[in-house]
Amino acid sequence: MPELPEVETTMRGILPHLKEQIILKIDVLDERLRWPVSEEIQHIRNSPVVEITRRAKYILIEVADQQHIMIHLGMSGSLRICSADEPLRKHDHLVFHLSTGLQMRYHDPRRFGSVLWQAADIHQHPLLIKLGPEPLNDEFSIDYFIEKTKPRKTSIKQHIMDSHIVVGVGNIYACEALFMAGVQPTRMASKVSKPRLIQLRNAIRFVLNRSIEQGGTTLKDFLNSDGQPGYFKQQLAVYDREGQACAKCKSTVKRIVIGQRSTFYCPKCQK
DNA sequence: ATCGCCTCCTGCGCGC
DNA sequence: TGCGCGCAGGAGGCGA
Known part of the structure; x- marks a missing residue:
């Protein structure tokens, strides 16, 4: 059950594998998450990853042209970096193919999580705009x-x-x-x-x-x-x-x- | 505006 | 050993 520390740990774990690498393609094996995974996610094909940050429990992956992928792990979600020849597991719903030859797999048995695409102005996203401060920032005074x-x-x-x-x-x-x-x-x-x-x-x-x-x-x-x-x-x-x-x-x-x-x-x- | 309830889903642990 | 049931939980959305 990912809480904020798990999300932060996950973010830090995937960061070195993704930053400045290219997401070559994305396989959506099951689009039925909390919100259906949109076809729009394919816009980021062949885009380099610019930065990875976190807002609340959302992992924000910025790629070229200020596009973003927003990932929420919900109750049972996880992200795993693995080699391409490792067999898929049950509940692996998305596979991100990276230019290193490795893959990032989104796994979520209960499918309470989400993988969303946003063109720009990520912090204007309806899911983020009304959020209160981060607990670890000075703003939470x-x-x-x-x-x-x-x-x-x-x-x-x-x-x-x-x-x-x-x-x-x-x-x-x-x-x-x-x-x-x-x-x-x-x-x-x-x-x-x-x-x-x-x-x-x-x-x-x-x-x-x-x-x-x-x-x-x-x-x-x-x-x-x-x-x-x-x-x-x-x-x-x-x-x-x-x-x-x-x-x-x-x-x-x-x-x-x-x-x-x-x-x-x-x-x-x-x- | 604020509050509280309902909902999504699957795996697990319990009782029998 | 197997079956069925209830529970767990993040958080959006809605009705009061």
């Missing part, structure tokens, strides 16, 4: 976070997972950041005290940074672009630890549902 949180009546957990407020905080990292900041996930956003909000904003950055440093989590089947797992899972303090002892106070980690999502927290440490 303490003052910004406090201002945005003040009027919100939703739970603090749903608030920090709202991409209009800040992007890239998925279910796992929301749980972990709330635990680290000592904030109960069900608490109404507007009622979280200023010092707690400051701690929470810093905790979001801390857990994301730490996970990126370690190459993403390895829940379920995440593998980075070299096929190696990440090493974050052993550091999860509350996520998927229902019934286990809290690492801080030894009381029992609870599981509840907020907005259809499993939510794990320590009732004693998080108020």
Whole structure:
């Protein structure tokens, strides 16, 4: 389940294989992703890759003439660099043929992800234009976070997972950041005290940074672009630890549902 | 404007 | 051992 650190890790993994190389051709083996893969994607055939960046959980591949490919990994997507003679796997939906002779394969069993083509002005794309700041940028400042949180009546957990407020905080990292900041996930956003909000904003950055440093989590089947797992899972303090002892106070980690999502927290440490 | 619910899809783990 | 069921989850979209 790619969250922001997995997407960042994937982006860094494919970067050296793609940058300044030419995408010779693209095989679309199954166009049925979240949005159907458009024929327009063939516009980038024989184009050199200029740059690869990330916005929220979208990987943005810029090719010649400011064209872009936007890739979202959804729930179960991954990108893998491999040699051309490696057999295709079930759920390999797109194959990008590179001028190095290697291939980049988009694999996504649940097909919640997307591969989109955009001519220019990538940041004007409807999927990107309304997004809040990147959590690791200065724009996600303490003052910004406090201002945005003040009027919100939703739970603090749903608030920090709202991409209009800040992007890239998925279910796992929301749980972990709330635990680290000592904030109960069900608490109404507007009622979280200023010092707690400051701690929470810093905790979001801390857990994301730490996970990126370690190459993403390895829940379920995440593998980075070299096929190696990440090493974050052993550091999860509350996520998927229902019934286990809290690492801080030894009381029992609870599981509840907020907005259809499993939510794990320590009732004693998080108020 | 804001909030909360529904939806897409497949693999996995559970109970029997 | 096999079957069937329910759950998991990112995030857009929509109705209230």
